[in-house]
Each structure stands twice: as C-alpha cells, then as structure tokens.
Amino acid sequence: MSSIRRPRRPDVTELDLIGGPEALTVTLHDYDDRWPGMYLAHRKRILDALSEAATGIEHIGSTSVPGLAAKPIIDLVVTVDDVTAEEDYLPALLAAGYRLRVREPGHRLVRTPERDVHVHIYDAAAPAVDEYLLLRDRLRDDPDDRALYERTKRDLLTRRWDDMNAYANAKTDVIRAIKDRARSARGR
Template sequence: MSRPRTPRRPDVTTLDLVGGPEALAIELHPADERWPGRYLDHRRRIQDALAPADVDIEHIGSTSVPGLAAKPIIDIVVTVDDITAEEDYLDPLLAAGYELRVREPGHRLVRTPERDVHVHLFERGDPAVDEYLLLLRDHLRSDADDRALYEDTKRALLSRRWDDMNDYADAKTDVIVAIKARARAARGQ
C-alpha cells in the first residue's frame, strides 16, 4: 500500500558529499561473469527495502556491459516518484545497510559500506536516466569501437593518481559526451 502523496517540496540546491573527497585506489578488472548476479542480488535487496513503492531498477555502468573491463563496482539506477520525498526511499535503503554518499539536486547516491555497489537515485522521467541507459549502457553493449575507446580511456586515466574518485569520473567526460553523441546519431536523434 502506497503512502498518500504529499505535496512536492523544494529539492536540495547544493552538493553534499558525505565524508568528503576520497582517494581513488581502484584498478580495472576484466569483465566478470559474476557482476550480473551481484546486480540481481542488490536489485532484490533494493526491491525488498522499497516495497511496495513503485520504483524502476536497472544495472548501469561498465559492469552492465558484457566484455567491458571495469572497476569492480556495481552501479544501479533507481527511479522514484519524488526525489524530495527521501523518507520514502532513503530511510528504507539506509535501514537495508546502504550508506548515504551524495545528496545533490535531482540525485542521491547510496552505497554499500564496502563501496562495491553504488545506487543512484533519480526522479522518474529525469533525462539522466536515459543518458545512462540508452545512450551509454545500451550503446556500449552494441558498439565494439566505442566500447574499446571507453575501456582504453579508463585504463589511461586509472594509470594516474586521483585524490578523489569524482575527479576521475570528471576526467572521462569528454569521451562520454562523444560516445553519447554517436549513440544519439545512431538512434536518429
């Protein structure tokens, strides 16, 4: 049974990076056939925590692309009805053992204490979700050249020292933007 929907309230306006910057000490691992199973385990955990809420849950990121080397971190996107109604999703996920890492406009991120699963929460209909799913994940699954480019870029970047994982993610932006542009062109957008 769903709770009665309360009026939408203003979202946060700044980035809250819980715990501050973290040094990145991760390397790429060859594609691992266990990653989809780990995703499914956390999908069930998230569904159980958020039942009976109406949420969509998808495996995103490099571990969702067969054959792509990746940091061994399972990325999951969850869409909720109202990102500002944190009591509907954040409290249950924290009770299920996830920890809050990021609170920013339109996006929350919780993760496991081991930091090996990241759960990105967005409001249903947020364009970022299609960016993750259709323009990046699905395109990389079907385009070997862009998959190789993305992997080569990650390898080159991970050969450097990063004081914060977010800086590493930002350094991939130009390549990701180019890949998404090709994905849009392939889709006729």
C-alpha cells in the same frame, strides 16, 4: 491538459558529499561473469526494501557491459516518484544496509559499507537516467566504442586520483562523443 509533477519540497541546491572527499585507487578488472548476479542480488534487496516506492531499477556503468573491463563497483539506477521525498525511500535503503554518500540536486547516492555497490536515485523522468541507459546500451552494442571507452579508462589509470568524481569527470569528453554517436544511430 498535461500535468507537471512538482516535488513535495524544494530540492537541495548544492552537493552534500557525506564524509567528504575520499582518496581513490582506481583499478580496472577484466569483465567478471559474477557482476550480473551481484546486480540481481542488489536489485532484489532494493525491491524488498522499497516495495512500491521504486518505479524502476537498472544495472548501469561498466559492470553492466559484458566484455568491458571495469572498476569492481556495481552501479544501479533506481527511479522514484519524487527524489525530494526522501522519507519514501531513504530510511528503507538505510535499513537494508546502504549508507548515504551523496545528496545533490535531483540525485541521491547510497552505497554499501564496502563501497562495492553504488545506488543512484533519481526521479523517474530525470534526463540523467536516459543518459545512463543511452551510454550503457551503446557500449553493449558497439564494439568500437566499447574498446575506445576501455582504452580511455586504462589511460586514465596512469594518473593519481584524489577523488572518484575527478576520475569520472576526466572521462566526460569521451562519454559525450560516444553518446552523440548513439543518438545519431538512433536518429535523434
């Protein structure tokens, strides 16, 4: 008999963007060989803070793809047993110097005060985690999709963005197509 893990409490039902929308100037930087080291430093910082609470930590986003131009923001995905049990991880992350930015169904985001590191927190079984890794791995392995993604980001820079979410949403169709090709290549 399979057991389904239930959250300790009901999750939030809508987006809570702490601090409200923020104006954004999107700039792409050529790939920086320091990004993996920055990831590793924050991985250690998070592991030190969470000890047993983190079930996984991965480097995601464009800074995790060698050779890909990116916004100079290190993205990490941290998995926990229960994202609704914020007492298991959030106080420790805040004490480690991160600030809560997003609380939405199934997802929390903390970031550095400098806004150069974003830590996405999900349940270990959240489909979003697999989606992040699918895109990252495809961009690492396929030079054509990596070039397409970079061209798309550069084209989007010709527009003004009032919020990071609007910029992210504008990439959705290209990201979906890349992930579809990744699934096809994996035979699923």
